[in-house]
Each structure stands twice: as C-alpha cells, then as structure tokens.
Amino acid sequence: MLTTQKYIPQLGLFQGLADSLDQKHPLYLLANTIKWSVFDQSFKEHYSETMGAPCKPIRLMVSLLILKYIRNLSDENLVEQWSENCYYQYLSGEQTFKPKIPCVPTELVAFRKRIGEAGVELILKESIRINKADEDPPYNDTIVSLDTTVQEKNITYPTDDKLYKKIIKRCWIIADEELIDLRQSYIRVIKRLSYAQRFKKKKNGAREARKANKKIQIIAGRLLRDIARKLPLERLGKYLPDLKLYQAVLSQKRGDSNKIYSLHEPNVKCYSKGKDHKKFEFGSKASIIIDQSTGVILGALNFTETLHDSKTIPEALEQYERLNGTLPKEVFVDRGYRGKSEYRTAKICIPKPDKNITKAQRKKHSKRAAIEPIIGHLKQDYRLCRNYLKGILGDNMNLILAAAAMNFKRRMNLWRTEALIRWLLLYKYFIAGCKNFYVPNLRMTF
Numbered sequence: 001m002l003t004t005q006k007y008i009p010q011l012g013l014f015q016g017l018a019d020s021l022d023q024k025h026p027l028y029l030l031a032n033t034i035k036w037s038v039f040d041q042s043f044k045e046h047y048s049e050t051m052g053a054p055c056k057p058i059r060l061m062v063s064l065l066i067l068k069y070i071r072n073l074s075d076e077n078l079v080e081q082w083s084e085n086c087y088y089q090y091l092s093g094e095q096t097f098k099p100k101i102p103c104v105p106t107e108l109v110a111f112r113k114r115i116g117e118a119g120v121e122l123i124l125k126e127s128i129r130i131n132k133a134d135e136d137p138p139y140n141d142t143i144v145s146l147d148t149t150v151q152e153k154n155i156t157y158p159t160d161d162k163l164y165k166k167i168i169k170r171c172w173i174i175a176d177e178e179l180i181d182l183r184q185s186y187i188r189v190i191k192r193l194s195y196a197q198r199f200k201k202k203k204n205g206a207r208e209a210r211k212a213n214k215k216i217q218i219i220a221g222r223l224l225r226d227i228a229r230k231l232p233l234e235r236l237g238k239y240l241p242d243l244k245l246y247q248a249v250l251s252q253k254r255g256d257s258n259k260i261y262s263l264h265e266p267n268v269k270c271y272s273k274g275k276d277h278k279k280f281e282f283g284s285k286a287s288i289i290i291d292q293s294t295g296v297i298l299g300a301l302n303f304t305e306t307l308h309d310s311k312t313i314p315e316a317l318e319q320y321e322r323l324n325g326t327l328p329k330e331v332f333v334d335r336g337y338r339g340k341s342e343y344r345t346a347k348i349c350i351p352k353p354d355k356n357i358t359k360a361q362r363k364k365h366s367k368r369a370a371i372e373p374i375i376g377h378l379k380q381d382y383r384l385c386r387n388y389l390k391g392i393l394g395d396n397m398n399l400i401l402a403a404a405a406m407n408f409k410r411r412m413n414l415w416r417t418e419a420l421i422r423w424l425l426l427y428k429y430f431i432a433g434c435k436n437f438y439v440p441n442l443r444m445t446f
Contacts, residue, residue, distance in 0.1 A: 001047065001048050001049065001050065001051060001052040001053060001054050001055060002044055002047035002048065002049050002055060003054040003055055003056075003057065004040075004057065005057040005059060005060070005093050016095055016096070017086065017089070017090060017094060017095055017096055017097055018090060018095070020086070021086060021087060021090060024415075024419050025087060026411075026412035026413075026415045026416055027087040027088070027090070027091050027412070028087060028090060029412075029415050030091060030130075030408060030411070030412060031063075031090055031091040031093075033130050033411070034126060034130065035126065035129075036059045036062070036093070038122065038126060039058055039059065039062045039122065039123075039126075040058050040059070042119070042122055043058050043062075043114075043115055043119060044058070046114045046115060056102070056103050056107065056111075057092075057093065059092060059093045060092045060093060060102055060103075061103075061107075061108070061111045062123065063088075063091045063092040063093070064078060064079070064082070064092070064102065064103075064108060065108070065111070065112070065120075065123065065401060066091075066123065066404070066405060066408060067082070067088055067091065068108070068383075068401075069382050069383055069401045069402055069404070069405030070382075070405045070408055070409055070412075072381055072382065072383055074105075074388075075105035075106075075108045075109070076105045078105075078108075079101040079102060079103060079104070079105055079108075080101065082101065082102050083098070083099055083100055083101050083102070084099075112389070112397055113393070116393070117393065117396045117397060117400070120396075120397045120400040120401050120404070121319070121322070121323065121400055123400070123401065123404045124297075124300065124323060124400050124401075124403055124404040124407070125323045126404075127297075127403075127404040127405075127407035127408050127411075128296060128297075128298060128323060128324065128407060130407075130408075130411050131294070131296045131407055131410060131411055132296075142328050142329040142330065143291075143292045143293070143328065143329065143330045143332070143364060144289050144290060144291055144292060144298060144320075144328045144330070144331055144332070145289070145290050145292055145331075145332045145333070145367070145368040145370065145371045146287065146288070146289050146313070146316060146331050146332070146333045146337075146371075147287075147288055147333065147334065147368075147371045147372070147375065148285055148286060148287050148288070148309050148312060148336075149285075149286050149288065149375045149379075150271045150273060150281040150283050150284070150285060150286065151283045151284050151285075151286045151302065151384055151387050151395060151398065151399055152281055152282060152283040152385065152386055152387065153262070153265050153268045153282060153283040153284070153386075153387050153395070154265075154386050154387060154388045155261065155262040155264075155265055155268060155282060156262075157282075158261035158262060158282065160213065160217070161197065161213050161216060163249050163260075163263065164213075164216045164217050164219075164220045164249075164250070165190070165216065165220075166263050167220045167223075167224065167246045167249060167250070167263070168186070168190060168216070168219060168220050168223055170242070170246070170263070171220075171223040171224060171226075171227050171246075172185065172223075174227055174231075174239060175227060178231060178232070178235060180226075180227065180230045180231070181230075182223065182226055182227075183222075183226055184222075186219045186222075186223070189215075189219065190216065190219065193212040193215055193216055194212075196208045196209055196211070196212040197209045197212050197213065217250065220246075220250060221250050224243065224246050224247065224250065227239075227243070228243055245260065245263065245266060246263075248260055249263070261282055262282075265390075265391075267284075267304055267391070267392055268282050268283060268284070269282070269283070269284065269285075269304065269305065269306050270282055270306075271283070271285065271306065283387065283395070284302050284303060284304050284387075284392075284395045285302070285303040285304075285305075285306070285307065285312070286300065286301070286302050286303075286384070286399050287299070287300070287301045287302075287303065287312045287315075287316040288300055288371060288374070288375060288378070288403070289316060289317075289320055289331075290370070290371050290374055292332070292364065292367045292368070292370070295370060295374060295410070296407055296410065297374070297403040297404075297406055297407055298320055298323065298324055299316055299317075299319050299320040299323060299324075299403075300319075300399050300400050300402070300403035301315060301316050301319045301396075301399070302395045302396045302399045302400075303315075304392050304395065308339070309333070309336040309337045310336075310337045310338065310339040310340040313331075313333075313337065313340055313343055313348065314343055317331070317343050317344075317346055327343075327344060327345050327346045328346050329345070329346065329347065330346070330347050330349055330364070331343075331346050331347065331348050331349065332349045332364055332365060332367070332368040333348060333349070333350055333368070334350075334351070334368070335350060335351060335352075337350055338350060349361075349364070349365070351365045374406070377406065378402050378403065378406060381406075382402040382403075382405050382406050382409075383398065383401075383402055384398065384399065384402045
C-alpha cells in the first residue's frame with residue numbers, strides 16, 4: 001500500500017537533525033538539490049492506495065539505491081551503514097536520527113523489480129539535470145562521445161567440465177527432494193575422475209584427463225535421463241525448464257552459437273574485445289554516451305546480444321533522446337563503429353586518414369578518448385566491474401544506476417572543490433582587505 005513520509009515536528013527546543021549537520025557537506029547539498037517529488041509522482045502508480053501493508057517511503061528507497069552505487073556497497077552493508085550515518089538518513093528525508101536499519105536488504109531487490117528499467121532511467125535523468133542546472137555558462141551537449149564495453153556477470157570462468165559437474169550435483173538434489181532412487185549415484189566415480197583431471201599436466205596425464213572429461217559428460221547424461229524417467233508426471237512440470245537447460249548444455253558443441261556458459265545465468269554471452277590480459281569476457285555489452293565538454297554521462301544502455309558496435313547506435317541515441325529531449329549534432333566514436341555515418345539528424349564521426357581534416361575536428365576526435373577513463377571509473381568505483389544483479393533486467397539496471405551514481409558523485413565533488421576554493425579565496429582576499437568581490441566561474445559573491 002502506498003504511504004507518504006511522515007512529518008515529525010522538531011523534537012529539540014533549538015535544533016533538529018538538519019541543524020546538527022554540516023550544511024556544506026556534499027550529501028547535505030545533494031539532498032536539497034534532487035527533486036524528490038518527481039520520483040513520488042512517477043512511482044506511486046506501482047502501489048495500491050487501499051490494499052496491503054504500508055510500504056517504505058519512496059524517497060527512502062530511491063536514496064538507498066543512489067547511496068548503494070555512490071559508496072559501492074552491497075545491500076546488506078548499505079542498510080547497516082544507514083543506521084550509523086546521519087547524512088545518509090538526511091538524504092533519505094529523515095528529520096530525526098534513527099539507530100536502526102531502514103529495511104531488510106531484500107526490500108531493495110523488490111523495489112528494483114517494482115520500478116523496473118523505466119524507474120532507474122528516471123534516476124539517471126535526474127542526475128543529468130542537476131549537472132546541467134549548476135553549470136555556468138550552461139554547457140552545450142550537442143557534441144558527445146560514444147563507446148561500448150563489457151559488463152561482466154558474476155559467474156565463474158566457464159568450462160564444460162564445471163557445467164557437467166554442476167548438472168550432476170543438481171540431479172542429486174532433485175533426487176533427494178523427490179525421493180527418487182537412482183540406478184547409480186556415481187559419487188565415488190566422480191571423485192576418482194576428478195583426480196585424473198587434477199593431474200593432467202603430469203606425464204600421460206592429458207590423455208587421462210580427456211577421458212575423464214568425456215566420462216563425466218556421459219554420467220551427467222545418464223543421471224539426467226534417469227531423473228526424467230522417474231519423476232512423477234505431476235511433478236515433472238516444476239523441473240521441466242531446468243531439465244531442458246541441462247540437456248542443452250550436454251548437447252552443445254564447441255562451434256555452436258548461443259552457447260550456455262552458466263546454469264544460473266543462461267543469458268550470458270561471450271565477448272572478445274582483443275585485450276591481451278583478458279581474451280574473453282562473459283556478460284553483456286554496455287553502451288555509454290558522455291558529453292565531451294564536461295564528462296557527464298548522458299546515456300547508458302545494455303545489450304544482451306553480441307551485436308556489432310555500429311548496430312547499437314540507434315537504440316543508444318533513442319535513449320539519449322528520451323533522457324535529454326533532443327538528439328546530438330555530432331557523435332564521436334572509434335573505428336569499431338565503421339559502417340554507419342549518420343542517424344536521423346546526428347552525424348556519426350569516425351576517425352580515418354584525412355589530410356584535409358580541420359584542427360577543431362581533430363581536437364574533437366582526440367577528446368573522444370576521455371570516455372575510456374570514465375568507463376574505467378564506472379567499473380572500479382561504481383559496481384560495473386562485476387554485476388551481481390539477477391537476469392537481463394539486472395544487467396540493464398546495474399548499468400544505468402552506475403551511470404547515475406557517477407553523475408551524482410561528479411556534482412558532489414564539484415561542491416567539495418567549490419568549498420575549498422571559497423575558503424582559499426576568503427583567506428586571500430580577507431587578508432588583503434577586499435571584502436566584496438565576484439568569482440564568475442563559481443557564481444560566488446563574498
């Protein structure tokens with residue numbers, strides 16, 4: 001059931017939670033800059049106004065999602081730190097300090113599913129707005145840079161042997177749950193074959209390891225067929241999707257397309273980006289759009305297919321138009337996007353040997369490289385290096401929330417820098433006796 005955040009009158013005679021905080025702290029400023037009413041109006045359609053138990057306030061849940069990616073925290077650590085941090089609670093709209101967790105961690109999972117991809121895109125749109133609003137002069141976002149990267153999924157490095165052993169273990173679990181008497185469990189045989197695989201680098205060990213791999217595949221097929229025969233008909237429907245997935249893994253060959261690399265994440269794809277240190281990456285393709293003049297992330301879209309980079313341009317620019325209201329004039333990309341020179345009114349600029357290129361155009365191509373460290377920071381600091389969210393929806397939401405968090409953090413860093421510059425200028429000019437002066441770039445009057 002939809003509920004609103006309760007207003008608590010000031011408990012102290014002279015101050016409340018807001019008065020006890022540093023009003024120049026970046027989180028304090030962020031709490032007063034974000035338009036929280038936008039989320040309340042957009043997300044209330046996902047709640048019933050009459051039925052069900054009262055839900056957590058929408059501002060609380062949105063602020064938890066923002067803090068999770070700004071601080072690079074898991075759901076469990078986030079709710080624990082929220083109960084200890086006054087600034088986290090002020091960002092969430094609290095008026096008094098509450099020394100208890102705001103919700104159980106699984107409520108964040110339910111909230112992400114509730115708002116969906118459109119909801120997290122609204123958070124990204126708000127992060128773009130607060131970066132645009134405070135620029136002096138307002139920047140021109142008609143020249144952007146576009147690049148793709150791989151958002152790796154939280155799976156182990158896939159091998160056929162690992163998948164076969166997981167299938168065998170899951171068959172054992174199904175047999176125990178349904179009280180099925182297997183013709184043979186192969187527990188001791190699997191243990192002996194694992195020893196042969198372990199010592200494959202010893203003399204004559206490679207041949208024995210190959211035989212062991214083949215034998216494990218055969219055993220996995222035997223157990224799977226035995227389970228399928230002995231399952232009661234009324235219980236077969238429960239396990240049928242899993243059994244079909246296991247059969248697809250056992251029947252796939254080395255050169256097949258759309259291979260399955262993980263049992264719990266079957267939609268994971270394999271990407272080869274030509275890196276020396278990491279030949280293959282397993283996950284999904286992520287497209288990032290940034291403004292060339294400021295580095296603000298203006299678009300972030302996930303793709304679950306192994307598309308050529310040029311095929312990702314239409315959908316990426318459509319999302320850019322949804323978030324920013326217009327298409328850019330020029331999009332600068334690398335040579336991996338060869339094959340597309342324009343999309344509607346946007347010109348796709350690909351570097352190529354040209355003696356007649358102007359100096360301004362060459363500079364714009366050079367500034368495109370600034371997107372590479374931004375992708376690096378997204379992976380290192382904002383949870384894009386390894387995606388722990390479930391399924392295709394989790395891929396899409398993880399990327400967009402990481403981009404929104406980096407935009408919010410950029411604004412917070414600028415506030416921190418402005419505070420430092422303000423203090424230095426105050427010190428310099430106060431000593432000199434200049435009490436009234438104006439700094440145009442920072443829009444500050446002292």
